[in-house]
Amino acid sequence: MCKTLNILLFFFLSFCSFGYTQKVKDTYSACEGTINIFRSNSFTLQFLGQKGNSNRFSQYPALKHITSGNQIWFSFVAPTNGSVSLEISSKRTGLRLIVFDAAENNVCTDISSGNAEIKRLLEPADVSVIGLSEHVTEAFQYPLQIEKGKTLHFVVIADHDHPEYIQMDFRFHSDDPGFSEYKSKEVNLKKDRETPSLIVQVRDKETGKPLVADLILKGVRKYDGMYNVSDLVFDINRKSKIEFYCDHEGYFFKDSSNIAISAEKDNLLLIELEPVRSGKSVQIGGIEFIPGTSQITENSIPKLNRLKDFLIINAMLNIEIQGHVYEPGEDNSFSGQKMSEARARRIMKYLTDHGINKERLSAVGYGNTKPIYKNPKTYSEEQANRRVEILIK
Template sequence: MLRQFLSLITFLFFLYPFVNYTQHSDCIDALVYDSKREGNISVPTGFGKEKEIFGHDLYNDYFFTEEHNTLWIYLYFRDTTEFEFELTPKNSDDDFDFMLYKIDRPNFCNFIKSNQPIPIRSNLARKHPKTGSITGMRAENSNAYAKAGYQPYFSSTLKVNKGEEYYLIIDSPNGSDAYFNLFSKTEFIDTILIPKNPKTNLEPEVKIANEKKVNSPAKVNVQFSSSDSIHIPFKGLKIEGIRQEDSLVFFNKDSIEFIANKVPQKYVFTITASGYEPQEFIYFITNKKDTSLIFELKKLKLGSVLNFKKINFISNKATILEESYSEIAKLYSFLIANNNMKVEIGGHVNGLGRNRVSYQKLSKKRAKSVYKELIDMGVAKNRLTFKGHGNKLPIYKNPISNEQSSANRRVEITIKELN
């Protein structure tokens, strides 16, 4: 008989240090959550026998770039509840990310690997040692996801129903120990009672002959090519507009395919490819008709100037705005995709009138701020230089809005060497 819970209870569980890949680093060998265990968790070294999560760009909204050091946890809910947890590194300088999947079909582990479906929750925010680098899901947050960057460190909670099953994936670049605090008004199924292969005992699907499909979704295939129609493999791809109910199929590395369940809908594709400029393409789907799209990429040239327009700064300071870190991640991804390229980081200000010495100094400090961020992320120093342009090259000579003024406070990248 289930125990009755009258107040919110915190569960902690303990995993002994892992020594090889058989210890819950793969989906198929996920740790079954046991409500009788207490203590802390240890993320094992390595990704196990295979990577189920892979091929994603640093600045995407939903996924780890790939598995590094990974712990898979299986959760079965005995009761309807609000799922909320905290993950607290023992060392505040450690970095933990997580993704949460609802198990909705047989052979779900294979489905993840083959299709890279969008998780129902994830958080990829960078470590933040001053606050302990804590992450998780909290009721006060409204965001289901958090991309690579500084905030938010928590994603929203999730209403789960009795009998539902989930995979929680925890990834750490270096592997480490952490406290896993789970807050829920429910008891989880014990290890000895859980089926070893979740969702394998489902009732067979009943198919009705001559059943008419109503409002069939549209299949959209997207490819990228050069000016001479050669398909270009991409290093990274970010897609805006994909809904939770859409089926996203990654990756042939030069194309993607997804199922659009709702129209009209706007999609934005931001692509990074070796030897080509980072570009953004917009597509509006207006009817549920299968569609093939081919977007042409611009070849990189020596001296090309690329505007990373979303890297912005506090007025009169070299402090990068928090919302700009996803754009810095985009710049980092571009540099990694073109790892023999050297660039100059150019800083600009919104100052009015003559290009005073103070403008020159501020713009140089802004360029240096971006330079230091990229160095901290692992870009080699010999690939980067920085320069301040003052207010000599404004986008808007006479800005009439805060948006135009902010656009003038920008960073541009000039290609100095291509190999």
């Protein structure tokens, strides 16, 4: 399993099986599928092994010789004035790095038309490590200065068409000595003893021990933002519905939305994360299908993208996608078995269509043979039986 710190990645990807237009170019091997990096991090990514030539840089005389379509794109928006350094390494030689300054219009259009500015171009011969560093060599150029709110776009290019892995250490160095990459690292932000509180706790699900995790909260107004905490307390002045996104290295991500928060009493939000290891399975909530079909609902796309992002930044993991259905009064019908298999395959297709190597995935259906609730009494218990799980292989 790769050692990696979780980063938040957002892609806007789709394909025709779910009522969308297929856009293979929207994977992260092209500008349209750019991975967004929000803070300093170390992680592993995989080239998709794209074959054929790319004419993305045809408008740049200095780049016309670069034709390989085996690329990884990512971008970074500066939270303050500062500089960016990075180191990228691979087992193979033949790495190239181009850094573009984002233009005023759509950056992908501007790169295609030759209007985006090239800030750095690295293409040293016969090296497997390149980057931006104060220690300048043939393979390293100076870090890039960047102003608050500006965006840099990076593309790493392989001279081969193999699905190789790269290791990347990305660092943002702020000019503000008081800058923190998190909104707050304080555990207790409560200011008024008389008002109700929201108490957030992040715990290892197996041991109950605290985990200092990356946490994004939305829906609590002045406390919205990113935190790096195991325990967080703040005031609640009005009832609301919140959502959260939680990540920790070596654990499955966990998200939830529409959590009702009371303004009349204290609220406890317990986030239990499950460790990632071979043989471990976890339910991926929020993935739903149109009844009686394997069609994934549009509301499920964000959760599928989170699963995709998890696999991108944990590029050494292989998973088995497991489909389960709920059939009242049935042990396991032929149709239920086939439906569970079709749903697992549909999720696998979504992931492969959006850049995940199919060699890392398998899909199985269990029909109605492994219900969580053998005699469900509520709709939520029925939904728990009608689920998707992933197994780390």
